[in-house]
Amino acid sequence: MAFFYVNSFLAVFFTSLAITSTRSLHALLYFMASIISIALCIYYLGSPFLAGLLVIIYAGAIITLFVFVVMVLNLKRPVENAKPFVPILIFSIFVFEFLFLLKKENFGLVLESKISHYDLATILFTKYGILVEVASLLLLAALIAAFHLGAKHKKRV
Amino acid sequence: MVPLEHVLFFSLLLFSLGLLGALLRKNLLMILLSIEIMLNAGAFSLIAISSYLQDIDGLAMFIFILVVAACEVAVGLGIVLKYYAKYRTLDVDAACELKG
Numbered sequence: 001m002a003f004f005y006v007n008s009f010l011a012v013f014f015t016s017l018a019i020t021s022t023r024s025l026h027a028l029l030y031f032m033a034s035i036i037s038i039a040l041c042i043y044y045l046g047s048p049f050l051a052g053l054l055v056i057i058y059a060g061a062i063i064t065l066f067v068f069v070v071m072v073l074n075l076k077r078p079v080e081n082a083k084p085f086v087p088i089l090i091f092s093i094f095v096f097e098f099l100f101l102l103k104k105e106n107f108g109l110v111l112e113s114k115i116s117h118y119d120l121a122t123i124l125f126t127k128y129g130i131l132v133e134v135a136s137l138l139l140l141a142a143l144i145a146a147f148h149l150g151a152k153h154k155k156r157v
Numbered sequence: 158m159v160p161l162e163h164v165l166f167f168s169l170l171l172f173s174l175g176l177l178g179a180l181l182r183k184n185l186l187m188i189l190l191s192i193e194i195m196l197n198a199g200a201f202s203l204i205a206i207s208s209y210l211q212d213i214d215g216l217a218m219f220i221f222i223l224v225v226a227a228c229e230v231a232v233g234l235g236i237v238l239k240y241y242a243k244y245r246t247l248d249v250d251a252a253c254e255l256k257g
Contacts, residue, residue: 001158001159004159004164005159005163008163008164008167011167011171012167012170012171012174015171015174015175015194016174018178018190018194019174019175019177019178019181019182019187019190019191019194024184024186024187027187027190028190031190031193031194034194035197038171038197038201041167041201042201042204044159045159045164045204045205045208046208047204047207047208047216050204050216050219050220053220053223054223057223057226057227058193058197058223058226061227062193062226062227062230065230065231065234066186066189066190066230066234069186069234069237069238070186072238073237073238073241073247075247115211115213115216119213120213120216120217123213123214123217124217124220127217128217128221131217131221135221135224135225138224138225138228139224139227139228141228142227142228142229142231142232143231145231145232145235146231146232146234146235148235149232149235149236149238149239150235150238
């Protein structure tokens with residue numbers, strides 16, 4: 001139970017650091033730490049598959065896209081001396097939590113829900129089948145929009 | 158077991174932090190990031206309620222919210238790149254040509 005409170009506090013803390021940070025890259029990395037905390041909360045609530053999905057898609061794809069855009073934009077900021085205290089703190093807290101989760105007696109403590117992945121996949125492709133189609137259409141629309149926004153348009157005379 | 162009120166309060170806190178960031182920041186990229194925070198908080202509350210009711214619909218909706226977030230970021234970052242190419246800054250106040 002303390003596991004959830006510690007992680008929710010960490011998520012709120014990292015989110016507030018993210019929205020107050022003046023440097024975009026730092027804000028993105030704080031948001032990534034917040035995502036990992038939220039994923040650990042979701043793991044506690046009994047959905048380890050969705051926690052993994054959150055880390056893979058949000059931290060692995062979306063934030064990486066943000067970081068890529070920040071690096072492409074090449075915003076000019078003064079270079080400061082790195083302050084390694086907060087990153088080391090974040091890293092050690094997460095390492096401690098992962099070690100906590102890896103202990104065998106903590107497995108049963110964390111997983112409280114009994115919803116299986118099989119049920120999730122079944123409901124996704126039977127009851128929500130039409131919604132999956134709509135989601136794929138939305139992805140196609142986003143793809144076309146991203147291509148259109150990224151393309152170089154010739155100026156009309 | 159954590160009471161549902163605490164989980165929902167956590168989700169509300171995250172959402173209001175995202176809202177605060179979207180309202181206060183002037184950087185276009187940070188506004189997009191704050192919108193992501195709000196989406197994430199909403200998705201988390203879905204998972205919390207789904208776990209509380211032992212119901213699977215919320216988990217399915219979470220996957221669709223991930224899809225929507227990915228689409229939003231793809232289009233939003235395209236717009237950010239266009240904005241920077243036009244104004245050479247990410248300050249949202251630079252785009253004030255529409256004033257009456």
